[in-house]
Structures are given as structure tokens and as C-alpha cells.
Amino acid sequence: MSDALLDDLRDESEELDRLVAGLKPDGWATPTPAPRWTVAHQIAHLAWTDDAALLAVTDADGFTAHVDEALEAPGTFVDDGAEAGAAAPPHELLTRWRDGRERLLAALRAAPAGARFPWYGPPMSAASMATARLMETWAHGQDVADALGAVRPPTARLRHVAWIGVRARDYAYAVRGLKPPAEPFRVELTAPDGSDVWAYGPEDAPQRITGPALDFCLLVTQRAHRDDVAVRADGPDADRWLDIAQAFAGPAGPGRAAKGAS
Structure with missing residues (x-):
């Protein structure tokens, strides 16, 4: 996989990080365009999904067990994960997101060529996993930017x-x-x-x-x-x-x- 793709994923995450790093607690509670989701919910969702992706890359059996748990509440498990993460103090949530995304980047960089990993749909290559994480980071970052009234210049990413x-x-x-x-x-x-x-x-x-x-x-x-x-x-x-x-x-x-x- 190209290092450039992982560098782009890192840069996309860091751009969003700069939007939220200086927020006071009431800023994290700002409603976003997603119904019932605050800024904290958006970051919690990204942290939750990064954790799931890391599990898929490093522990296929563990990810299978995670999917089995998710299937017990197929209509709510995404919102439940965001809600649980958003309940943490903002500094803890930010630390969790930063740590999780760094560990995921390291795991993707170390992934063997041609490896495929389980996911909620068909298995994914490391490149597809990284691209999907970048897409989701950018999309949820747009929700955060809209909530905060920030304008993000579009990039080649x-x-x-x-x-x-x-x-x-x-x-x-x-x-x-x-x-x-x-x-x-x-x-x-x-x-x-x-x-x-x-x-x-x-x-x-x-x-x-x-x-x-x-x-x-x-x-x-x-x-x-x-x-x-x-x-x-x-x-x-x-x-x-x-x-x-x-x-x-x-x-x-x-x-x-x-x-x-x-």
C-alpha cells in the first residue's frame, strides 16, 4: 500500500483535530447536522470505528465476536457506540481518538502485502480500509465544521x-x-x-x-x-x-x- 495514502489519512485526521482540540466543554456539546449528535458524538464515532478497524486488522477472531455483538442490536449499535463515547470528558475522548487512530495507522503500515481484513460487509484490503477511514473522517469532519461555523479549504485528499x-x-x-x-x-x-x-x-x-x-x-x-x-x-x-x-x-x-x- 502506498505510504502517501496513509499520510493523507493522517493529515485528514489532524485537520479535524485542529478544529476540536481547543474547544471548551460547551463547544463539544454543540449540535451538529446529524440528528441528536453533538461534536462529541462525531469524534466518539470516529474513535469507535477506528477501534473496530484496528481490531479487524490485528485480531480477526476478536472482530468476528464484535460483529456478533453488533448484530444483537443492528439498528442502534452505531448510535450506542457514539453515545457511550460522547459521555466521556472531552479530554479523555480526544486522547482516545488520537491514540486509536495512531495505532490503526501503525497497523495498516505494517500490514502484509495482499492482506484482507474482515469488515461489516465484504473483507477489505489495507488500502480500502485506509480509504474508507479517510472518507469517514472527512465526512464527519464536515459535520463538525458546519456545527462550528468553520470553513475547511478543500484539498487533493x-x-x-x-x-x-x-x-x-x-x-x-x-x-x-x-x-x-x-x-x-x-x-x-x-x-x-x-x-x-x-x-x-x-x-x-x-x-x-x-x-x-x-x-x-x-x-x-x-x-x-x-x-x-x-x-x-x-x-x-x-x-x-x-x-x-x-x-x-x-x-x-x-x-x-x-x-x-x-
Whole structure:
């Protein structure tokens, strides 16, 4: 696995760390766009998932036992983990998150080439695990930034989020019980600095998606409503995908309401 990917995961985590490190206790209690989740819940969720990923990488049997426990409450185990973590004092939660993500990075760097690890869905490679953690860190970091009124300049690290969004196209249909289109789409995204276009799919595909990479990433992580991003579809199937796209595993979420919606 490329060290650059793990460096990007580290940098994404550190950017979010800088947003929360100086918060006073009442800042950690700030509500975020996720219903019933405060800033503390967002960080607790990341810490909980990093711990789960570390278990998957280092102890497959232990992770299997963890999944068995989760299946006892399939609809609430994610929220339960966030709630338990958010109950800790902020300095303890921050220390837990920092320690867990560092241990996960070290484990991923040491992972044997070609290794695959169990997860809640299909097994994942080390690169896929790192990319998924970066995507989730960025997405939950957006929730925190929105809650605190902070603006995060988009970076080239969004390439990883965009890649998952494109790869998860068929999953977005499957999780809703829909049949995905048979043909791939062409996706062309303008990089944050405007100097490049990130392209996915056949160049001659009749249906395509175009727009800024940041807007696409906000859409596929359901951090912005489609009406509020400059992502465009050419073709009916591509248009339908933009209504349901999601880069994350799990049930289809309701997404964000459009700005100005009552």
C-alpha cells in the first residue's frame, strides 16, 4: 500500500483535530447536522470505528465476536457506540481518538502485502480500509465544521472520497432494493485547485456526471442536498444516481435538507 495514502489519512485526521482540540466543554456539546449528535458524538464515532478497524486488522477472531455483538442490536449499535463515547470528558475522548487512530495507522503500515481484513460487509484490503477511514473522517469532519461555523479549504485528499463515491454507485441502488444500471457512467470532477480533472469510467460512456470534486464529495457523503451543489448529470440513469448516491456503507440515509427548506 502506498505510504502517501496513509499520510493523507493522517493529515485528514489532524485537520479535524485542529478544529476540536481547543474547544471548551460547551463547544463539544454543540449540535451538529446529524440528528441528536453533538461534536462529541462525531469524534466518539470516529474513535469507535477506528477501534473496530484496528481490531479487524490485528485480531480477526476478536472482530468476528464484535460483529456478533453488533448484530444483537443492528439498528442502534452505531448510535450506542457514539453515545457511550460522547459521555466521556472531552479530554479523555480526544486522547482516545488520537491514540486509536495512531495505532490503526501503525497497523495498516505494517500490514502484509495482499492482506484482507474482515469488515461489516465484504473483507477489505489495507488500502480500502485506509480509504474508507479517510472518507469517514472527512465526512464527519464536515459535520463538525458546519456545527462550528468553520470553513475547511478543500484539498487533493478529496480524490479518495470521490473514488469511493464512484465505486459505490451500484451499492447505492442495492441498499434501496433497486437494480443498478448495466452500463458504467463517465464521471469528470474538477480538482479543488482547478488544475486537473479527475476522471472515472469510459470516456465514451453516453451518460456522465460533471462538476467540482468538493461538491460531488459532499453529495455522495450526503453532507449537502443535490439542489445545493454544482454537480450535473447527462442521462436519465446518471440523473437518478445523483438522487440516491452514497459513499458510506449501511442503510440509505435521509441526507441533508436543501438550504432554505422549511
